[in-house]
Amino acid sequence: MESNSLSSFVGILRESLLIFLKNKRLMVSIALLILLLQSFLVLCNFFSIMPLTQDFLMKQTELLFASPGSSQYTDIVASMTSYFRKFAGLEWFFILALFMASVFSSAITILASAVTYAEANLSFRDLLSRVFKSCKRPITTWFYISLFNLGYIFLELSFILPFSVNFSSPLFRPTTFAYVLLIPVSAFQMYLSVFWKMSLVISVLEEKVVLKHLGRLRRY
Structure with missing residues (x-):
């Protein structure tokens, strides 16, 4: 019984690997799309928070030399608070964007695997249309x-x-x-x-x- 279960499991793994070889063009297109989408979001996140991080660190350095209770100290704290709120808002936005990209990547991979396994003829554009629907x-x-x-x-x-x-x-x-x-x-x-x-x-x-x-x- 255990040997049959193990052989079935190995057979499923072997068959799942062969799915990607049945339609190489479609699978390569999906892999490139997922890679470009994830890379684009990560780079946008990096370059969007970089100016805020630099400004926050500069204000933090200025805060060390400002006397507590002065108007300059209050302005620096207010600026740092504003930078932190913008940073948190951007991070939440990119977390949601990465979540949507992850769901999209999973959905298009699952659908492409099912189409390839069923040996159905479906173009990359039609596949994207079905995923969005x-x-x-x-x-x-x-x-x-x-x-x-x-x-x-x-x-x-x-x-x-x-x-x-x-x-x-x-x-x-x-x-x-x-x-x-x-x-x-x-x-x-x-x-x-x-x-x-x-x-x-x-x-x-x-x-x-x-x-x-x-x-x-x-x-x-």
Whole structure:
């Protein structure tokens, strides 16, 4: 039984690698698009916050030589606060942009793999059109996955921290109990993440309600 499961797993991995060789042109185009999109956002983030960071450091240096309580000191603090708000706003914007780019990259990769596996003829332009039309489902699914992940991390910390403190002894530090408990909890989180990622695949390929994608995995 175990040998059959292992051979099936190896067969799935081998077949998934062959998918990328069936339509090299499409896969290379998608890889370049994802690479260019992610690189563009990272470079835009870097060059947009660089002037703010330099101005903030300059004001921080000026603050060391200003006397507290003076008008110059107040103006410098106000300028640093303004720079920090602009920095936080830009970072939130690029975090959202990178999130959308990540969802788009996952959706187009999943759809391209499915099209290649089914040996269907679909151009790169038609593939982009289908991804944009169905982008609402993977975004919503990814949002639920993020909520479930944050909820699990919160439950993980609320369970490990009190348990490690209350059951500590002179022979074992609280951090030792935390590390011991963290191993099975993290392993179970990895197990759940597989099903959560499968729900993202289903949300891209099928037009169902998002919560049904997550509930449908119970049969597996």
